[in-house]
Amino acid sequence: MSEVFPAHVQWCDDAALCRAFASDQSVEQGCPPKAIVKPLSVDDLVAVLQWANSTGTGVVPVSSTGCRRRGDTLVKNDNTVIVDLSGMRKLIHVDARDKIAIIEPGVDFASIDGLLAPHGLRAFRPLAPRGGKSLIASYLEREPILAANDHWDVADPFGGTGVVLGNAKYAPTGGAAIEGTLAEQLARGHRHMQPVGPINLDILRVLQGAQGSLGIMAWAAIYCERIPMLEESWFVTAETLEPVIEVARDVLMRRLGSQVFIVDKVQLALLLCEDRVAFDLLLQALPQWILFVSLSAHQYAPAEKMAWQVEQLNACVAPHSVMLQQSLAGHGANDLAGLLRRSESSFFRDRLAGNHLELFFLQQLDRVASFSALVRSSLDNDGFADMPLGTYIQPMAQGTYCHVEFTVPYGRDGLSRGDELMGTWRATAERCADAGGFFSRPYGDWTDIAFSRAGETQPLLSMTKSIFDPGNVMSPGRLPY
Structure with a gap:
C-alpha cells in the first residue's frame, strides 16, 4: 500500500497479528481484519479515510493497547482494516x-x-x-x-x-x-x-x-x-446502602471530595486483593458498604482548607448511622488513593477468577438500592447464589445522576453452567432496563436492549451517520443504526 499512503504509515497484514483483533475478553466474536494501518498524524488519517471511501473498505479505530473487552473494537465485516492509533502518543x-x-x-x-x-x-x-x-x-x-x-x-x-x-x-x-x-x-x-x-x-x-x-x-x-499539596482519604461504612447514599448526597451537596464513590465489600476486595485467598479473608473483615471520599488542598492555605474539609465531612457523617475511618481491615484509605493513581496492564476485576461479566447503566442516586437487590436476586433465583457480586456506584455531574455497575468474576477456562450464566446476565440486564436503568453505553447484548427501547431515536442516529459517514466505512455493523 506504499503507493496509497505516506511512506511512514505502516501497513501490516501479518495473519497472526490480524487474528488478535478477531476476539477479546468479551463473549462476542468478530473476524480478522485484512490489515492493520498505523497513522501518525491528522493528514495520515485523512489519507486513510479517503482510501477507505474510494475502495469501500471498512475502518475500525483502536487506540488502546493490551487486552480488550466489550467487543467494541471487534471487526464485523471481512473487508475491514484496523486503524491503530497507539503510535500517536504526543x-x-x-x-x-x-x-x-x-x-x-x-x-x-x-x-x-x-x-x-x-x-x-x-x-x-x-x-x-x-x-x-x-x-x-x-x-x-x-x-x-x-x-x-x-x-x-x-x-x-x-x-x-x-x-x-x-x-x-x-x-x-x-x-x-x-x-x-x-x-x-x-x-x-x-x-x-x-x-x-x-x-x-x-x-x-x-x-x-x-x-x-x-x-x-x-x-x-x-x-x-x-496535583494537591495535601490529600487525605476516608472510608464511610455501614451494613446497609441507604445511609451511605445519604452521606454521599450531603458530601456532594457541600462540594467536598476530589474523589467520591461507593462500593460494596466485593468490589473493594477486588480492588485491593491479588489472589483468591486474600480476597476471601478480606471479604469476611469488610463492612457491606463503603463510601470513599478523598479530600485535597492546593497551594493557598492548604492546612486550613484541609481542616475545614475534615470538619465538614464529620458534619455530613454525624446525623447518620455510619462509621468514619481511615483504615479498614488493615487497608488505609490513603493507600487506596495511591492505588487509584496507578495502572496495571490488566483489568483489576479479572484478578480473582481470570474474567468477569459487567453490567452498567445510569440512574438517580436515590434509586440505586433497589437495583442492587434486583441483580442479587436475579443471580440467586437462577442458581448462582455462590457467585460474588460486586457493586460500584459513581456519582456524576456533581451527583445529579450516577453510574451503577455490577461485576461478577468468573473463570476464563469456562464454567460447567457458562451458557446459563450468560442467559441469566442477559435477563438481568433486561430487568434493570425495565426498572428504569438507562443504558447510555450499550455493548454486546445490551445494544439490542437499549435500542429496542429507543425506537424514536434510531432514525435520528441513522441521519447523523449518513451525514458524518455517508460511505458507511466507520466500524460497519457495530451499531444497529
Whole structure:
C-alpha cells in the first residue's frame, strides 16, 4: 500500500497479528481484519479515510493497547482494516494555568501522569483503569471519572478536539473550531477549553458513545487537575446502602471530595486483593458498604482548607448511622488513593477468577438500592447464589445522576453452567432496563436492549451517520443504526 499512503504509515497484514483483533475478553466474536494501518498524524488519517471511501473498505479505530473487552473494537465485516492509533502518543501542549492539556489518542493512563507531573497536573481517571487504556478512548466512551465535583457535563473532561469524520473531512470541534491549524492556534495563544461547537452544533456529544462509528479523534484538549499539596482519604461504612447514599448526597451537596464513590465489600476486595485467598479473608473483615471520599488542598492555605474539609465531612457523617475511618481491615484509605493513581496492564476485576461479566447503566442516586437487590436476586433465583457480586456506584455531574455497575468474576477456562450464566446476565440486564436503568453505553447484548427501547431515536442516529459517514466505512455493523 506504499503507493496509497505516506511512506511512514505502516501497513501490516501479518495473519497472526490480524487474528488478535478477531476476539477479546468479551463473549462476542468478530473476524480478522485484512490489515492493520498505523497513522501518525491528522493528514495520515485523512489519507486513510479517503482510501477507505474510494475502495469501500471498512475502518475500525483502536487506540488502546493490551487486552480488550466489550467487543467494541471487534471487526464485523471481512473487508475491514484496523486503524491503530497507539503510535500517536504526543503530549502536544500543556496550559498549567487553565489546567488543560492537548494529547493524541495513543496517550494512555500508564503514561499520562508522568507527562503532566512537570507541569503540576494530573489526569482525571475512572476507577482503576488498566495502563494501556487510551485516555481519549475512555473519555469518548464516557467512562465515569472519580472526580464527581469536577464533572459538570457529559462532555467533561473534553475541551476542543480535532476529528476526522468518516467522510474523510477534518472537523475541529468546540474551542478548536476556529480559523487556522492547531499549531497556528497555539502560536497565537488560543486556548481550546470549550467543548461545544462549532457555533451551536455540538459534534462532540454525537461522537461520544458512538463506538468509532462516525469518525476518528486525532487529538483532544482535556481538562486536568492540579496535583494537591495535601490529600487525605476516608472510608464511610455501614451494613446497609441507604445511609451511605445519604452521606454521599450531603458530601456532594457541600462540594467536598476530589474523589467520591461507593462500593460494596466485593468490589473493594477486588480492588485491593491479588489472589483468591486474600480476597476471601478480606471479604469476611469488610463492612457491606463503603463510601470513599478523598479530600485535597492546593497551594493557598492548604492546612486550613484541609481542616475545614475534615470538619465538614464529620458534619455530613454525624446525623447518620455510619462509621468514619481511615483504615479498614488493615487497608488505609490513603493507600487506596495511591492505588487509584496507578495502572496495571490488566483489568483489576479479572484478578480473582481470570474474567468477569459487567453490567452498567445510569440512574438517580436515590434509586440505586433497589437495583442492587434486583441483580442479587436475579443471580440467586437462577442458581448462582455462590457467585460474588460486586457493586460500584459513581456519582456524576456533581451527583445529579450516577453510574451503577455490577461485576461478577468468573473463570476464563469456562464454567460447567457458562451458557446459563450468560442467559441469566442477559435477563438481568433486561430487568434493570425495565426498572428504569438507562443504558447510555450499550455493548454486546445490551445494544439490542437499549435500542429496542429507543425506537424514536434510531432514525435520528441513522441521519447523523449518513451525514458524518455517508460511505458507511466507520466500524460497519457495530451499531444497529
